[in-house]
Structures are given as structure tokens and as C-alpha cells.
Amino acid sequence: MKIIYYIVGVLIISSFVGCGMLDRSFEREEDRNGQRFVSNREMNWEGYEDEGKYYQNPNLLHFPERTAVNNDDDVEMAADIVVQAGYEPDSIWINGNTMWVKATATQTYGHEKRLKEEAKLRKKLLNALPRYQFEVEIVEGG
Numbered sequence: 001m002k003i004i005y006y007i008v009g010v011l012i013i014s015s016f017v018g019c020g021m022l023d024r025s026f027e028r029e030e031d032r033n034g035q036r037f038v039s040n041r042e043m044n045w046e047g048y049e050d051e052g053k054y055y056q057n058p059n060l061l062h063f064p065e066r067t068a069v070n071n072d073d074d075v076e077m078a079a080d081i082v083v084q085a086g087y088e089p090d091s092i093w094i095n096g097n098t099m100w101v102k103a104t105a106t107q108t109y110g111h112e113k114r115l116k117e118e119a120k121l122r123k124k125l126l127n128a129l130p131r132y133q134f135e136v137e138i139v140e141g142g
Contacts, residue, residue, distance in 0.1 A: 074099070074129055081128055085121050088141065099132040101125060104141040114138055 071094050078101055079089040087103035094100075101121070109117060122136045 074132070077128060078125055081124050082121065085124060087121070087138065090139065094132070097132055098135060099125070099129065100135045100137075102137045102139065105138050106141055108140050109138070 074094065075092050078092050078099060082089040082092075082101065082103045085103075087105055090102040090104045092099065092101050103121065105114075105117070118136045118138050121138065122134045125132075125134045125136070
């Protein structure tokens with residue numbers, strides 16, 4: 001029984017000792033260097049060339065616009081290919097590395113003929129835009 005009292009006493013004493021070791025710097029309005037945590041002063045931006053670069057997240061990579069992939073141009077190119085193949089472009093969108101192309105045909109196809117036409121259109125799109133995987137659907141117009 002004395003061992004239990006001894007263990008409980010040591011735990012209580014160690015918890016009291018730990019409470020006295022708290023850093024009280026947050027109770028004052030200063031940090032350890034004596035500076036205020038919150039400053040209401042306005043930043044003087046004179047002498048900086050570009051203010052915008054100081055507001056950006058430094059963890060994000062900077063990609064110049066000339067190396068960026070412009071998806072709008074790819075969608076327009078896919079629409080032109082659909083028109084050249086003799087179809088009306090219905091909806092074209094990009095999700096990751098997959099381009100979904102839906103085209104409207106002016107004539108009626110059977111199931112196997114439609115699959116062959118979709119494969120032809122997919123091949124033309126893949127030759128023009130090799131960075132995408134294509135999901136092509138040809139529907140009959142009304």
C-alpha cells in the first residue's frame with residue numbers, strides 16, 4: 001500500500017512541477033525577443049518592384065505562362081478534328097489526362113458501325129493530341 005501512495009505522490013508532485021514551467025510569454029503582448037505579436041502599422045512598399053510577389057505562397061511552384069498547358073486550345077483543336085471528320089461537336093471536356101469527346105452524327109449508324117466510327121475518330125484525336133486518353137461517344141442527331 002505504501003508503494004501506491006509513493007507512486008501517486010510522485011505523480012502529483014511531478015504534475016505541480018510541470019505547471020510551474022509554462023512559458024508565460026503569451027500572457028504578455030510580446031514574444032521572447034520583445035517584439036509585439038500583432039502590428040497595426042502599415043507596410044511601406046516603397047522600393048519594391050512588384051508587390052504581388054510578396055503576397056504569394058512560397059511553397060507553390062512558379063510556372064511561367066509560356067510552359068503552361070492551355071486546355072482551351074486543346075479543346076478547340078479537338079472540336080476542329082470532330083468537324084473535319086464530318087460530325088457536329090457536342091461536348092468536349094478534359095478531366096486530368098482524359099479528354100471526353102461527344103459528337104453528334106447526321107446519319108443513323110448501327111451499333112457496330114458506330115463503334116468503328118468512334119474508333120476512327122479516337123485515332124484521329126490521338127494523332128493530333130497524343131498527351132490525352134480519349135473517351136469518344138457518337139450520338140445520333142435528331
